[in-house]
Amino acid sequence: MFKVSPLRKRQVIGGVIGLVLGSSLFYILTLDSTEAYVSIGPMNTGHQDLSCFACHADAKGNLMQQIQSNISHAFGARSEGVDFGTQDVTVDNCLECHDRANDRHPTYRFSEPRFKDAIKVINATTCITCHTEHHDKERVSLKTADYCMNCHQKLVVENDPLDISHEDLISNQQWTTCIQCHDFHGNHRYEVPEQMKDTIPLLEVKKYFEGGTDPYGTDKKYIALSQEEWLKKLNKN
Amino acid sequence: MELTKIKKQIIAFNVLGIALVSCGGVPEEKSATATEEKAFSVEEVLEMVAKENDVTRTLYTKAIVGKGKKQGMKFDEDWRKDDVEAGPLPALFLRGVATSIRKGPVPLGLYLGSDFPVNAANKFEGKQAELFDQIKKDQKPQFFYDEDQKLHTAMFADLASAGACVSCHNDHPQTTKSDWKLGDVMGATTWQYPKDSLTYKETVAVLNSYAKGTVDIYMEYLDEIEAFKESEKPEIGNKWPEEGNYLPTAEVFLDSVRKLASYETMKQLVASK
Numbered sequence: 273m274f275k276v277s278p279l280r281k282r283q284v285i286g287g288v289i290g291l292v293l294g295s296s297l298f299y300i301l302t303l304d305s306t307e308a309y310v311s312i313g314p315m316n317t318g319h320q321d322l323s324c325f326a327c328h329a330d331a332k333g334n335l336m337q338q339i340q341s342n343i344s345h346a347f348g349a350r351s352e353g354v355d356f357g358t359q360d361v362t363v364d365n366c367l368e369c370h371d372r373a374n375d376r377h378p379t380y381r382f383s384e385p386r387f388k389d390a391i392k393v394i395n396a397t398t399c400i401t402c403h404t405e406h407h408d409k410e411r412v413s414l415k416t417a418d419y420c421m422n423c424h425q426k427l428v429v430e431n432d433p434l435d436i437s438h439e440d441l442i443s444n445q446q447w448t449t450c451i452q453c454h455d456f457h458g459n460h461r462y463e464v465p466e467q468m469k470d471t472i473p474l475l476e477v478k479k480y481f482e483g484g485t486d487p488y489g490t491d492k493k494y495i496a497l498s499q500e501e502w503l504k505k506l507n508k509n
Numbered sequence: 510m511e512l513t514k515i516k517k518q519i520i521a522f523n524v525l526g527i528a529l530v531s532c533g534g535v536p537e538e539k540s541a542t543a544t545e546e547k548a549f550s551v552e553e554v555l556e557m558v559a560k561e562n563d564v565t566r567t568l569y570t571k572a573i574v575g576k577g578k579k580q581g582m583k584f585d586e587d588w589r590k591d592d593v594e595a596g597p598l599p600a601l602f603l604r605g606v607a608t609s610i611r612k613g614p615v616p617l618g619l620y621l622g623s624d625f626p627v628n629a630a631n632k633f634e635g636k637q638a639e640l641f642d643q644i645k646k647d648q649k650p651q652f653f654y655d656e657d658q659k660l661h662t663a664m665f666a667d668l669a670s671a672g673a674c675v676s677c678h679n680d681h682p683q684t685t686k687s688d689w690k691l692g693d694v695m696g697a698t699t700w701q702y703p704k705d706s707l708t709y710k711e712t713v714a715v716l717n718s719y720a721k722g723t724v725d726i727y728m729e730y731l732d733e734i735e736a737f738k739e740s741e742k743p744e745i746g747n748k749w750p751e752e753g754n755y756l757p758t759a760e761v762f763l764d765s766v767r768k769l770a771s772y773e774t775m776k777q778l779v780a781s782k
Contacts, residue, residue, distance in 0.1 A: 333535030341534035354535045371612070373605075373729065374589045380611040383698060384620040384633040385655050385662060426629045430682045461591065493591070 280480070303358045312502035313406035318496070319484035320409075326499050327365050329354035369497040376458035385403075390422040400491075417449035417474065436466045451477050458486035513530065547733035549777075552652050553665040554712050555700045558617070558719050559644050559650070559773050562603070562698060564770040567670045570599045570760075575673035576750040582743060587628075588733060594740040596730045598626075599674065604700070607724030615718040616703050618660065621667065623696030625686035627678065637699060640664050645694045660701040667696040707779070715776065720763060727759045 276284050301310055307324050315322060331338060331354065338356045363379050382388075382396040385482040394414075395401045404413035429438040434453075441449050452471035453464050465471050476487040497505065547603045549557075574584050577596070585595035597605060600621055609621040622633045624641060631642050640651040640662065655662045666710065669675050669691050678695065679687045689695060707715070734742055734756070748755035757765070 331535075337533065337535045344534055345587075350534070350537055352537065354523075367612075373608070378608060380608070380618070382621070383658060383660075383701070384630075384637075385617055385624075386622065386637050388635060388657055423630055426632065428683070428685070429628055493589075 284433055294342045311406060314409050316403060316405055316407075317409050317411050319405070321498055326502065327361045328358040329365075331357055331359050361400075361405075363398055366390070366403075369502050370399075371459065372459055372494040374493055376464050377456055387423070394419050409483040410481060411483055415483070416448070417451045417477060417481070420450040421447040424450070433466045448474055455488045459492045459494055460486075461491040461493060511776075514756070518639075521532050528629070532668055536607060543687075545708040545710065548709040549707050549712050550664060551661040551702050551707065552650075552766050553777065554634075554707050554715055555652075555702065556662075556665075557666040557712070557777055558651060558715055559663070559698060559700060561719055561770045561774060562593050562606075562619075563668075563670075565606075565719075565766045566599055566603060568766055568769065570673050571671040572749055572751065572765075573762075574599060574677075574755070575742075576584070577756070578673065580743070580750050581741070581752075582750065582756075588730075593607050594733075594734065594737045597726065602726055602730075605729060606722035609722035609725035610718050611731065613718050615714050617715055618699075618701035618716055619719075620699040621696055622699065625684075626696065627681050627683050629685075630646050631696075633697075637664065637697075641762045648694060654684050655701065660689070660703055661705055663700045664697045667698055669693045669695050675719070712778070720766070723766065724759045727742070727762055731756070731759065 302304055311324070314320075328362075333341065334353065335357070338354050341354045342356065343351060344350045349421065355449070377396065379397050379399060382391050387396070389398055402412050402414050404410075405412055425442065427438060427442060432438055434441075449471065454473060470489040476484075480487050481486070530601050544774065573596070581594035584598050585593050586598055586601060587593045588597050588601065590596045600695065605617070607621075610617050610619060622631050622637060622641075624633055624638065624645075626632050632638075636653065636655075640653065642667050643649075644651055644664060648668075650666075651664045651734075653662050654660075669678075670691055672691065672694060673690045674690055675693075678684055678689050702715070731745060734745070743750070743754045743756045745756050745758055747761055749757055
């Protein structure tokens with residue numbers, strides 16, 4: 273049926289091998305069991321049991337349609353390009369499991385204009401600034417724990433219960449002490465100490481950031497949804 | 510011979526090109542309202558929703574917090590904590606509305622700030638502080654375009670409209686100002702929206718998202734009451750705290766807001782048609 277010129281034999285064989293190899297790789301690497309090999313890095317502590325699709329939803333349309341749409345966009349034939357392969361992960365993806373009414377620092381608050389300078393230093397409008405995924409087994413990816421200084425320089429605490437006043441801690445630039453009493457999102461139920469010697473040692477906080485045990489305790493008001501619970505919620509809606 | 514080969518290659522290239530673009534791309538996500546006529550400027554819509562907010566907050570502050578306190582009901586900034594049996598203070602009621610709005614599909618931002626806030630983290634800075642100075646002088650709304658976020662932004666005076674605003678802020682242990690008087694500009698609400706004009710449908714969606722936010726936070730308050738262990742639970746129904754240890758249901762509360770606010774809003778919505 274096909275007549276292959278003897279001069280092109282090697283090209284054809286190479287092409288067929290490439291096609292078979294490419295198709296096999298595409299098939300194997302899209303199996304659930306090979307997700308670990310596709311992932312660009314380990315998941316954060318607490319996320320280790322999640323499947324890729326929990327965050328990376330399929331983009332709209334098939335691959336051919338996505339290629340076509342982006343070519344059309346490149347030539348100005350359509351106003352917007354489209355996601356290729358999977359959709360971008362946004363704060364909304366995180367909130368599907370981590371939405372908490374008691375969050376004392378919800379991301380949306382930092383969209384207010386007065387946080388303009390603060391978010392240039394630490395962009396708190398998005399979760400991934402502090403919780404970078406596929407990086408390590410960490411919980412918090414910030415290098416230092418002094419981020420409270422970006423917004424709380426003018427903090428005044430009347431009838432300060434702490435043995436070393438908040439005012440002194442701030443004037444001495446001891447910004448890493450905040451996190452030794454206050455968890456950022458405020459979801460832990462625990463007694464805040466009134467003496468500096470009883471606060472959580474910074475080293476323990478660091479270990480927690482790196483994926484270690486929780487120094488604020490395990491009693492939390494809201495527990496994040498597991499993948500199964502999240503799927504159930506999706507099916508309900 | 511050579512020419513034929515080139516011709517074939519051109520044909521093959523064109524066929525491939527056509528194949529690539531002929532299967533139909535991903536449908537463009539044109540807003541369903543893109544072809545609809547723009548009915549209101551963003552300023553008009555934000556003024557409408559800010560007015561609804563004034564009515565809602567005044568009703569909550571006067572009829573729920575003010576009268577409720579007289580019945581022994583408690584309101585606290587830590588109202589969400591398990592060991593605190595209280596309802597949300599008016600500023601936190603607004604925060605609850607804002608949170609609910611952000612969870613919905615309408616891209617509306619709502620914030621509350623002041624130059625003398627109870628919580629120092631709510632103090633205006635930069636452009637907002639500048640505009641707030643002007644608002645304190647004439648109580649007129651201020652509008653600007655936030656270049657960084659590409660959002661149309663409006664600020665409206667937040668007045669001490671009830672005795673409870675003045676007494677609570679003056680007596681608060683963390684207060685930075687203790688001589689507030691009724692009618693003072695205590696702060697300002699800041700609203701943000703991405704488009705410069707809205708269709709009728711988008712406008713109604715903004716108003717509805719605010720109303721839904723009101724119901725959501727009020728329902729959260731009623732849920733907290735349900736979990737009270739030590740405090741006496743008010744009876745929830747058609748009656749208000751003015752009449753005793755009662756609280757209106759979310760529907761009754763929203764109905765009253767609508768009765769108080771809807772005339773002005775309706776007038777504007779109808780005038781556009």
